[in-house]
Amino acid sequence: MREVKVQPSVGVWDSGVGGLTVLAALRRALPGVPMHYLADSAHAPYGERADAFILERSLALTDHLIARGARLIVIACNTATAVAADALRVRHPGVPIVGIEPGIKPAVAASRTGRVGVLATTATVNSPRFARLLARHAADARITSVACSGVVKHIEAGDVDSAALRALIHRYCEPLRQNAVDTALLGCTHYPLIRPLWEAELGPGVQLIQVEAAVAQQAARLWAGTMPPEEVGGLRLSSTGDPGVLAQVARQGLGWLDVQPTHERI
Template sequence: MQTAPFPRREIGVFDSGVGGLTVLRELRALLPGARLRYLADTAYAPYGGRSADEIRARCFAITEHLVASGAALVVVACNTATAHAIEALRARWPALPFVGTEPGIKPAVAATRNGRIGLLATRATAASERLRALIARHADGREVLVQACPGVVNHIEAGDLDSAALRALVERHCEPLRAAGVDTALLGCTHYPLIAPLWQAALGDGVRLLRIETAVARRAAALWTPGADAPGLAVETSGDPAALRDWVARVLGWRDLDLRRWPAA
């Protein structure tokens, strides 16, 4: 199916909540002249505990909105949404470029010295067939230990980035990877880089921590053809705009955002 002409060209970015803002932050640095629209589906966050059907339904509804708003490129800034929905999105909008977010198995394989890699992910990503296929295709004989981390995203969405409860949760999720002797660990959720120091402290200084948001943003930038539209940033949320505005101001230092509720009340 071909997409209709766009009223204006912009890059649409979405995630279950605030995690994809790590990708958006990189995109703003790489493409300062681009129009960007970010949608945080915070009313349905986290996606990690939802079924594959629920996740796909949300991704379809959000993409419909981004396309109607002028998206000429869509960044699925969520590992869980990518794992469960990106192929269906590409089939529905074959003329629209999509950039997904997946754990960098190949960079981890190149980085590991002892052949043991840890992958920290949401429950839904950890259980996905797409992740299993990705590991089978790229692990090249290395051992990849997948650790589901339920509860972490909830803390980050609430703006809790350094409490004793969160540190204890991170410690618990990292313990099996330490016991297995991994020397490289992947942050398999775009929320997780927001607490990178906590993961590093729990894993130990000897474990190399790999992030993905920069690689995703660079891929999107490589696919983007600048147009004549004026640069800009719109942020939308299915949850409480005031709460998201406060979170963004406190964590990212972005103020005076054009931040609105979607769908409009």
């Protein structure tokens, strides 16, 4: 049997379509580098799942991408990073693994008043990793953390502008308004896909912070030490769920009109 050659790539995965915001930043930081994005939409959202389930899926997705040529892994999911990043580094010590986590430090630094809101999933807000970030970086800032249950589910369904979603956004932004935050951190990679809804609800006096660029810069530094700069290739998008939703978000949200996502059963 002839051996199938796999192209070295950057493997990127998320619980669903939200990690496309990270992928976009990665493509800007590493133009021309082959990338494989995997959305676990069949099992999204992770934010309300048990830690054991999130860990199991994280191991399976990472193993799958590495088997298909990934030489660097980006976990484009705050929830999965909080639960599984350490275990993945133990399992794959020879593969650089970049996680994403709520940017408490840059949000606090950007705030004029020290009043910062954090919008994230239930699993992220309740994770020990998030508690450690607050202890390390919140300093004297007043942090209002809100677990935004249900938002990711709407985005994964391709529903990005319904009355039901707007009602959720209104409810979750209310504590931020009550506490007069001047800075709000979008602590889930799905949330920038509906950035206009957050902006409309919080108003022009509140600046929104997201951390995809910092993740991409870290990945670019690691890739430079992993693969030769001449390694170039295309973009592959795949989903464990309906690839049509992934295509819709990539085309409408990011303007990637020529993408053809495929389905993968993992």
